[in-house]
Amino acid sequence: MDTVLSITTTVDSAEAARQLAQELIRRRLAACVQVDEGVSSHYRWEGRDCLDAEWRLTVKTLPSCRAAVEAFFAAEHPYQLPQLLWLEMQASPAYAAWVRAQVGEAA
Template sequence: MWIAWTSLSSREDAEGIARQTVEQGLAACVQLDGPIRSTYRWQGQLEQTEEWRLCFKLLPEQAAALEALVHRLHPYEVPEWLCVEAAQVSEKYLSWARSSG
């Protein structure tokens, strides 16, 4: 199982992406956190913004399609997209994730 993250400036956009990815079977679960505070440089300027973070739980075979959908729907010019393999996943959770798509 893999875990991926992105963040968005509006709760509505975040909820929309979460809903579509689960409806399309690209993520078993998406959790929405926020608001969070992000500090970063953009075009040479220091920025601080309030954002909403999405955490996707997915199977490896869904990764490319999920990334493509998130990038297509995401309003940012350069959206955050981080994806890592989970070191350990309970068998019951993994079984549920496999059956949810």
Template sequence: MEALAVLTTVGNEEQANTIARELVARRHAACVNIVVGVRSVYRWKGKICKDSEYLLLAKTTVAEYPAVVETIRELHTYELPEILALRVDLATDDFLAWIAASLDKDAAFVDDDVDEGVAIPLDDTNF
């Protein structure tokens, strides 16, 4: 299994939560970190722009990458979303095993709740 870290930015918290939740719920990503307060400076349609964004960092595999891209494009509001994949050259064996197990669509899971030490139902009210 080849692990990837996939990055994308979004313009608001709701979209960050939606994309993160769907990537994990569909088992395309084992985990998605949402980084708040990212400042982006970029050129778009001939102008230099500056925006506050949310950075999503999804841990996944090369095999799931096409589904990650498809899900991001399906749910993203940007005309041209940033989707970057970085190969994970080094990681602990147990973390890589956890990624693989989390993405196993045949695995028997008790539930698909969000666990932050306490199980939280996976719905919009918790994101």
């Protein structure tokens, strides 16, 4: 199967993004984590309108690793209520094989 899972979340600093990305890779929960800076998030929290700079993490993993990645973020994410969005995507056979090799049985 050539399906990969893409999970996105945001954090409030480059350092938090770097730490989460490195730990996901180290634990072999993700094959790749892309970090986008310069995200402006407009939202309502606890009755207030908010605008904050954030860094977006896009985690590339396998569908079978979703629960483990969710558990990781539940323990390690700096936000009280982190955004966790996921989407199963079709990938090229070569890329999907690479993702499987990176997260494989170690996850």
